[in-house]
Amino acid sequence: MRKVWAVIRREFIERVRSKWFLVSTILGPVFMIGVTVLPSLLATRSGRVNHIVLLDEGARGFAGRLSTQLEGSGRYTVNLVQANSDRHDTLRDSLTDAIRSEAIDGFLTVSSATVESGVAEYRGRNVSSLRDMGVMESLLRQSIVTERLMSRGVDPGAVQEAQRGIDLRTLRVTKHGATGESGMVTFFLGYAVGIVLYMIILIYGINVMRSVLEEKQTRIVEVLVSSMRPFQLMLGKVIGVGGVGLFQFGIWALTGYLMVHFRTQILGAFHVSADQVSAVTLPVIGGGLLAVVAIYFLLGYLLYAALFAVVGASVTADSEAQQAQQPVMMLLVFSLIVSFAALTDPGGRMAVVTSMIPFSSPIIMPVRVATSDVPASQLALSLVISAASSLLVVWLSARVYRIGILMYGKRPNLKELWRWARQS
Amino acid sequence: MTDTNVVAINGIAKRFAGHVAVEGLSLQVPKGVVYGLLGPNGAGKTTTIRMIMNITIPDEGTIELFGDRLGGRHHSARIGYLPEERGLYRKMRVRDMLVFLAEAKGVERARGAAKADEWLRRLDLAEWGPRKVEELSKGMQQKVQFIGTMLHEPELLILDEPFAGLDPINQQVLKDIIVHLSRSGATIIFSTHQMDVAEKICDHVCIIAQGRKVLDGGLSEVKRVHGGTHVAVAFEDTVASGEAMRAVVDLVAAADDSGVFAELKLKEGVDPQVVLERLMRTGARIRRFERIEPSLNRIFLDKAGPRAVSAAPTEVAHA
Numbered sequence: 001m002r003k004v005w006a007v008i009r010r011e012f013i014e015r016v017r018s019k020w021f022l023v024s025t026i027l028g029p030v031f032m033i034g035v036t037v038l039p040s041l042l043a044t045r046s047g048r049v050n051h052i053v054l055l056d057e058g059a060r061g062f063a064g065r066l067s068t069q070l071e072g073s074g075r076y077t078v079n080l081v082q083a084n085s086d087r088h089d090t091l092r093d094s095l096t097d098a099i100r101s102e103a104i105d106g107f108l109t110v111s112s113a114t115v116e117s118g119v120a121e122y123r124g125r126n127v128s129s130l131r132d133m134g135v136m137e138s139l140l141r142q143s144i145v146t147e148r149l150m151s152r153g154v155d156p157g158a159v160q161e162a163q164r165g166i167d168l169r170t171l172r173v174t175k176h177g178a179t180g181e182s183g184m185v186t187f188f189l190g191y192a193v194g195i196v197l198y199m200i201i202l203i204y205g206i207n208v209m210r211s212v213l214e215e216k217q218t219r220i221v222e223v224l225v226s227s228m229r230p231f232q233l234m235l236g237k238v239i240g241v242g243g244v245g246l247f248q249f250g251i252w253a254l255t256g257y258l259m260v261h262f263r264t265q266i267l268g269a270f271h272v273s274a275d276q277v278s279a280v281t282l283p284v285i286g287g288g289l290l291a292v293v294a295i296y297f298l299l300g301y302l303l304y305a306a307l308f309a310v311v312g313a314s315v316t317a318d319s320e321a322q323q324a325q326q327p328v329m330m331l332l333v334f335s336l337i338v339s340f341a342a343l344t345d346p347g348g349r350m351a352v353v354t355s356m357i358p359f360s361s362p363i364i365m366p367v368r369v370a371t372s373d374v375p376a377s378q379l380a381l382s383l384v385i386s387a388a389s390s391l392l393v394v395w396l397s398a399r400v401y402r403i404g405i406l407m408y409g410k411r412p413n414l415k416e417l418w419r420w421a422r423q424s
Numbered sequence: 425m426t427d428t429n430v431v432a433i434n435g436i437a438k439r440f441a442g443h444v445a446v447e448g449l450s451l452q453v454p455k456g457v458v459y460g461l462l463g464p465n466g467a468g469k470t471t472t473i474r475m476i477m478n479i480t481i482p483d484e485g486t487i488e489l490f491g492d493r494l495g496g497r498h499h500s501a502r503i504g505y506l507p508e509e510r511g512l513y514r515k516m517r518v519r520d521m522l523v524f525l526a527e528a529k530g531v532e533r534a535r536g537a538a539k540a541d542e543w544l545r546r547l548d549l550a551e552w553g554p555r556k557v558e559e560l561s562k563g564m565q566q567k568v569q570f571i572g573t574m575l576h577e578p579e580l581l582i583l584d585e586p587f588a589g590l591d592p593i594n595q596q597v598l599k600d601i602i603v604h605l606s607r608s609g610a611t612i613i614f615s616t617h618q619m620d621v622a623e624k625i626c627d628h629v630c631i632i633a634q635g636r637k638v639l640d641g642g643l644s645e646v647k648r649v650h651g652g653t654h655v656a657v658a659f660e661d662t663v664a665s666g667e668a669m670r671a672v673v674d675l676v677a678a679a680d681d682s683g684v685f686a687e688l689k690l691k692e693g694v695d696p697q698v699v700l701e702r703l704m705r706t707g708a709r710i711r712r713f714e715r716i717e718p719s720l721n722r723i724f725l726d727k728a729g730p731r732a733v734s735a736a737p738t739e740v741a742h743a
Contacts, residue, residue: 002527003527003528006524006527010524013520214514218513218514223525223528223572226477226479226500226505227500227529229497
């Protein structure tokens, strides 16, 4: 065991010492926050004030009231333009030119038929901004509904009253009662769990592959396997590299915990008041979830590291490795994609089935646990299947590895790999 | 006798996908010798060494190491191995690398570190210990790798083409190390196709070609039995030497005539004494007449050269 320990130690120390480790430890969370938070931030960021023209093609008083409504939202400055019926087209052309020259952001056309048919037209540069268009549509709808009701003699005050905003608050309920978490927060927690597991398994799996390939290319492997059994070498390598993964994960978890714990003080330094800080609901990451994530990381990492070790052992050149790793990567990518489906329906059939399948369960099951109440029986079954299959894959991989590391030249096909696995 | 053999190979064979790498090879390496495994490229030297090291398993035959059949990996703490193709972890620091190699052989860390420092000092590499392997020149990397094979003070050293790719200075360094280790009692097996090196440092040689043994034995017996009779002659002047050479032409199988100096291979059964008498009778003044050993290179070419490969294996009794 001293030899295995020497291999573990080498793999661990050499990696933790490298610049790569430092950089990835710092940039990992930055990247993670980037992929989880940034898209939603960008999509929901409060837009600037748009300068638009409201073109009134005979809508009479409605255009004026709509203009007031739009300006009242604080998102638009509106120029109301009356169009004479004979110059609609030339007016539209010149307004389109104004958009091109960036004098205005767009123009909204309402006609005499708008209130009746509900049809209006907007041309502008920002039409692809779902947020902007959503706001405009809802303002337009409010105005039209008000207009229709008033035309049937409903009191404008009552209409105003009826249109007051509604706010659906979503709260997650588990067996232990309401958690105080909103649906959004739960979604992001699940998303983050999936992404983190995917990345960490992928990165460290590929690390194992590179390490195997390096030893093969430099022929150090000959010296090593003449001193220890190939299984000892592979075991030490997988454990050593996995240890780095756990270590890095630990650093992230601890920093995350400290930042959440001292968030009032940290944000206070940026002049954010304590009230504002406590207004934000944070996901509750229980010990149970952390344990599930850690266990599935270990099982998933073991399985994929063993597969990546086989890839490393079965090729001779880096370029071949790029190709040979594709099937293994695809299993991982598939799991990540399915995890998005599991996010929206964590108790659905798709999520339940894929959380039982060995190759996807390490990512899907933790995502399900993060977003819903998984029945204990399902969790237990998934764990048993996952553990058994990981051990089986490790055992088979070790058999292929032991032959592969000493083979050079033509890349073996699946049939040959299978023959290596059966060879005594 | 067997209990003094460090390595005893009996009739091993190894075939790869329809091609025979080694066939019916047997050899014994006595304790304490420097044993040269000689042969042209592709003769099966590396395959044989890999089988001794337990890296590949022979299809037939047995290999005994230190008197048992437990295999190279079992005895790995007693064996140092330098593979034909060299390599180190490029990103690792030299000293860490050496300590790791020692640990892989079961040496304790502290002891491995002390040994590494000792050898780095001895080979003038002490200042390179904390540097990364990739910063070293190729020659220095080779030296580091030699150190790696010796750190655990092995009783048996197996070096596959250790001299290949070394400049003359490092060849000399390596030769000194081998002699040093041999004097301190280690058994050394190395493969090479450089006969001049083998001739200088080997006690025993085994020539293999196309996976089969051509001959083996102690270096001097091999030369005596397989070399034929060679004499070196030196004359006082060139004119007389020409006449003298013509007088013995029927006794000589091959001659390397350089005028005042000639190296002659005599026909089988010819007594060198007769040659000397004939030369003297011509009246030429002779400065030197000496019976010499043929070079290993000559024997190698005769036995393993293109014409010789079909020759039946012959053996010389060990001294």
